[in-house]
Amino acid sequence: MTDSFRVPLIIRGEIIEDADVEHGGRRGGVSFRAPDVAKHIAKLPLRTPSKMADLYTLSFDDILDYLVELGKRLDHARNRHVQEAFRLSCITSGLSESILRHHYDRLGAMFDRDEMRRMMERGCGVDYLESWVDQGPSIFPGLRARTRAFGARCVHVIAGNAPIVSILTVIRNALTRSDAIIKLPSNDPLTAVALVRTMVEMTPDHPLTKHISVAYWKGGDEATEEAIYDPRGVEKIIAWGGFDSVKHISRYLQPGIDLITQDPKLSGTIIGREAFADEATLRSVAKRLALDVGAQNQEGCVSARVIYVECGTDEQGLARANRLGELAFAALQALPPHLSTPHKAFDHTLKAEIDAVRLQDEYRVFGGRENEGALIVSQEDFPVDFSRQLSCRVGNIVPVDDVETAVRSVNAYTQTIGIFPEALKEKLRDRLAFQGAQRLVSLGAAATMQHNMEKQDAIEPVRRMCKWVTEETADGEVLDAIAG
Amino acid sequence: MSEYFEQLLADPTSFHSLPYDEGFKLSREQIERLHLEGSRNRFAQLRPRLSVLDKLAREQGIDGIETIDDVAPLLFAHTIYKSYPISYLERNRFDKLTQWLSGLTTSDLSRVDAHGVESIDDWIDLIEAKSDVMPSHTSGTTGKLSFIPRTKVQWNQTIIHSAIIIRDWWGRGSGPDILRDGMPIIIPGYRHGAAATQRGNSIQVEMYARGEENALFLYPDARFSADVASLGGRLRAVEARGEAGILDISPVLLERREMLLELERRRPDDLRQFFSEAQRRFGGKDVYVTAMWAILYDWTAEGLKRGLKGVFGKNSVLLTGGGKKGKELPEDWREQSLEFLGFDNIFEMYATSEMMGLCMMCERGNYHVPPVIVPFLLDPATGRPLPRKDGTTGRFAGLDLMPNTYWAGLITGDEITLSGWENPCACGRTGPHVVPPVRRYSEKEGGDDRIVCAGAPEAHDRALEFLAELAL
Numbered sequence: 001m002t003d004s005f006r007v008p009l010i011i012r013g014e015i016i017e018d019a020d021v022e023h024g025g026r027r028g029g030v031s032f033r034a035p036d037v038a039k040h041i042a043k044l045p046l047r048t049p050s051k052m053a054d055l056y057t058l059s060f061d062d063i064l065d066y067l068v069e070l071g072k073r074l075d076h077a078r079n080r081h082v083q084e085a086f087r088l089s090c091i092t093s094g095l096s097e098s099i100l101r102h103h104y105d106r107l108g109a110m111f112d113r114d115e116m117r118r119m120m121e122r123g124c125g126v127d128y129l130e131s132w133v134d135q136g137p138s139i140f141p142g143l144r145a146r147t148r149a150f151g152a153r154c155v156h157v158i159a160g161n162a163p164i165v166s167i168l169t170v171i172r173n174a175l176t177r178s179d180a181i182i183k184l185p186s187n188d189p190l191t192a193v194a195l196v197r198t199m200v201e202m203t204p205d206h207p208l209t210k211h212i213s214v215a216y217w218k219g220g221d222e223a224t225e226e227a228i229y230d231p232r233g234v235e236k237i238i239a240w241g242g243f244d245s246v247k248h249i250s251r252y253l254q255p256g257i258d259l260i261t262q263d264p265k266l267s268g269t270i271i272g273r274e275a276f277a278d279e280a281t282l283r284s285v286a287k288r289l290a291l292d293v294g295a296q297n298q299e300g301c302v303s304a305r306v307i308y309v310e311c312g313t314d315e316q317g318l319a320r321a322n323r324l325g326e327l328a329f330a331a332l333q334a335l336p337p338h339l340s341t342p343h344k345a346f347d348h349t350l351k352a353e354i355d356a357v358r359l360q361d362e363y364r365v366f367g368g369r370e371n372e373g374a375l376i377v378s379q380e381d382f383p384v385d386f387s388r389q390l391s392c393r394v395g396n397i398v399p400v401d402d403v404e405t406a407v408r409s410v411n412a413y414t415q416t417i418g419i420f421p422e423a424l425k426e427k428l429r430d431r432l433a434f435q436g437a438q439r440l441v442s443l444g445a446a447a448t449m450q451h452n453m454e455k456q457d458a459i460e461p462v463r464r465m466c467k468w469v470t471e472e473t474a475d476g477e478v479l480d481a482i483a484g
Numbered sequence: 485m486s487e488y489f490e491q492l493l494a495d496p497t498s499f500h501s502l503p504y505d506e507g508f509k510l511s512r513e514q515i516e517r518l519h520l521e522g523s524r525n526r527f528a529q530l531r532p533r534l535s536v537l538d539k540l541a542r543e544q545g546i547d548g549i550e551t552i553d554d555v556a557p558l559l560f561a562h563t564i565y566k567s568y569p570i571s572y573l574e575r576n577r578f579d580k581l582t583q584w585l586s587g588l589t590t591s592d593l594s595r596v597d598a599h600g601v602e603s604i605d606d607w608i609d610l611i612e613a614k615s616d617v618m619p620s621h622t623s624g625t626t627g628k629l630s631f632i633p634r635t636k637v638q639w640n641q642t643i644i645h646s647a648i649i650i651r652d653w654w655g656r657g658s659g660p661d662i663l664r665d666g667m668p669i670i671i672p673g674y675r676h677g678a679a680a681t682q683r684g685n686s687i688q689v690e691m692y693a694r695g696e697e698n699a700l701f702l703y704p705d706a707r708f709s710a711d712v713a714s715l716g717g718r719l720r721a722v723e724a725r726g727e728a729g730i731l732d733i734s735p736v737l738l739e740r741r742e743m744l745l746e747l748e749r750r751r752p753d754d755l756r757q758f759f760s761e762a763q764r765r766f767g768g769k770d771v772y773v774t775a776m777w778a779i780l781y782d783w784t785a786e787g788l789k790r791g792l793k794g795v796f797g798k799n800s801v802l803l804t805g806g807g808k809k810g811k812e813l814p815e816d817w818r819e820q821s822l823e824f825l826g827f828d829n830i831f832e833m834y835a836t837s838e839m840m841g842l843c844m845m846c847e848r849g850n851y852h853v854p855p856v857i858v859p860f861l862l863d864p865a866t867g868r869p870l871p872r873k874d875g876t877t878g879r880f881a882g883l884d885l886m887p888n889t890y891w892a893g894l895i896t897g898d899e900i901t902l903s904g905w906e907n908p909c910a911c912g913r914t915g916p917h918v919v920p921p922v923r924r925y926s927e928k929e930g931g932d933d934r935i936v937c938a939g940a941p942e943a944h945d946r947a948l949e950f951l952a953e954l955a956l
Contacts, residue, residue: 358543360536408726
């Protein structure tokens, strides 16, 4: 069964199904076959920018119509491409089948017309995508300016830890009227393929279908990447992933190519002393904490890992922290299976660390015996030394005397922070932003992802994906006069 | 034979000085009896005096060892000897670090008062001065050092043990008897330091070379500093705690870094001196050389570059191991090393810092597990012991019965294949042996362009390493 996966190359509506090259996958030891990109490389970049014009025969509503129709066709029960992507993801993903099923059953729901419009309205303004927008008066007498957001020719090096990444990429590309080459990740090569294949089957000659391609090549393949990352065919690169992914690309950066990096991030939690007001509050806090740690099996950048708790570090404080750990671990075990399950490929390195700290007085460990997840409670005011490796539903509660320690532990790699209570969030929000935090949410709401989709790590990638072109009109007589 | 076996049963530690070849003539029944009774006795002896082992036994609900598989749940994760919080180092809480270490040894550390200590090197020296422990540390490739509480007596025993191995490995008395006759020692590394590779230096100088005049080190005066070795890892840990961590960086750390830079500057001079002394004092003589392969290669490549070949006598010996350590070496790195050295009497081992015993490579290329190490293969997914069946592959774990003051039972990060249970190795030695290759699980699991959005980029870590090298 593992040999049967094929990843086609899709170039502007043309599906190429050769199986020239075998690629090893990661988890599960899965491999897949894909066409040799080198043979088709010349067709991949869009060297003639004038061909972007067909996208401008479409109105924003036309594009929404198209995407809504696409969403309808991504029905997991009927769409065999979605089924195939699901089947492969079940092997390669860190998410369990029950969670993946939940995602793949709802692929179409992401294509909600109103939500897509609101998203673009907040992200860059629909009027800017649709027309030249007057920029108001200027200090230069008689000068008026109009700005429009144009799509660009982009390569998207996407992440494969959740299908949402593929969906977002397709939606953003269409709504900004851009041209995309999606470089598939080895840990989920088929979800983007399922989307684009369905587009081809839906309307093979539609401009939106013609402006998206998907390809797998091994990251770092010089011959391929030299041909693709060329400013004559590509204006922007949107790169997810860490150092290695970006390092490959940085070699090709030159004037004319704009790199938008979506770095890996870690998220955390700050819980104020109010959590311990009474037993009912504490139980609720524990459940919400379990949600932030456990949702999507902690596979996301939004997932909480280190949890600072303002409970004090004296004996009573530690007792409070341990009690929270115990309750949060129980709540983690009780999360519904479409959200979170014991991890099917628990990280061995992490397991060895947990086994060692379990025997030390410096830590209390709840769970962590097999793959059920764990809450490790530090018995002093610092996190475990392996805090960056926390995954597979393992959180680390760190007791602190006051939230200052928590605030100062935040850095530029901190994406989301779940905070309890609300008043503490408002009190800390500016300072957390100074430190580098990018998204502050109510405890338990980290995985809603809602606004992170557009603001994504505080960089507004949709805005950056566009080219903001200005057309100015000056008064001829004024210019005459200047010329003397 | 029987007397030999009885002695091993009564005291596995005595293995260190007994004729080495005898250990590979035992029958399977004898080996299994030694494994079972040895484990049972060692566990019963150490558990009441080792709080960490006691805690593990309670966690696992094991009170006694009935079958050999009962030992498996009692093996420590390989991280145990570095399970202290790194913040203890940053906050100069060496008193707490002492307390942590005391949970891992039966030696008395109560006279060690580490208040006011500001560096790992000083802490190690203090323990050595105030107890019978002579702690060693790992080289810290991950940035966090393990500390192993081996005693002075045990360090002596390991040095005796190495000499016995060299004498008997290819047959009783086949090699030089270094303990009886002495031998000059050549080590292309630091003379001083507490890392596992330096720890035995003083004892070797005394027992093998019988004086400094018969010993040659690349850095004869320098110490391999634990503080420097841990710098990268500590800065990483500090950075993970944001601004809160940066405030904790110790000035002593920065001072040690200066020492390292000074040493790097002097390296070309030291190398020149080392080669000229090697030729002048030891050229053509039979010597004992020891170094891990990767370090050895650096040295020999440098020597070949200077046109040096066949430097030492034909009956010299080399004790080595450790593989390539992730270094990029040319195809013929072994041959190059031997061409420089001028002899091919190599003793190659597979070993871990926590155990005293070594697994030596035979003429068939297999590493033989000595009878005092109880080897296990664990299922990488479940951690449960796999059957003792030839050709089985799994995560290597083992209990070395020789150390009697700390629990040398632990699970490594290595994937290996074991044979020799049912059919002995073609070399004729009995007992289990490791069939190469040895692979790190961490290497096996990484490697392709799997991209995720969660994580803290390694770029940051590399930037820190850069910082450690240049900017502080």
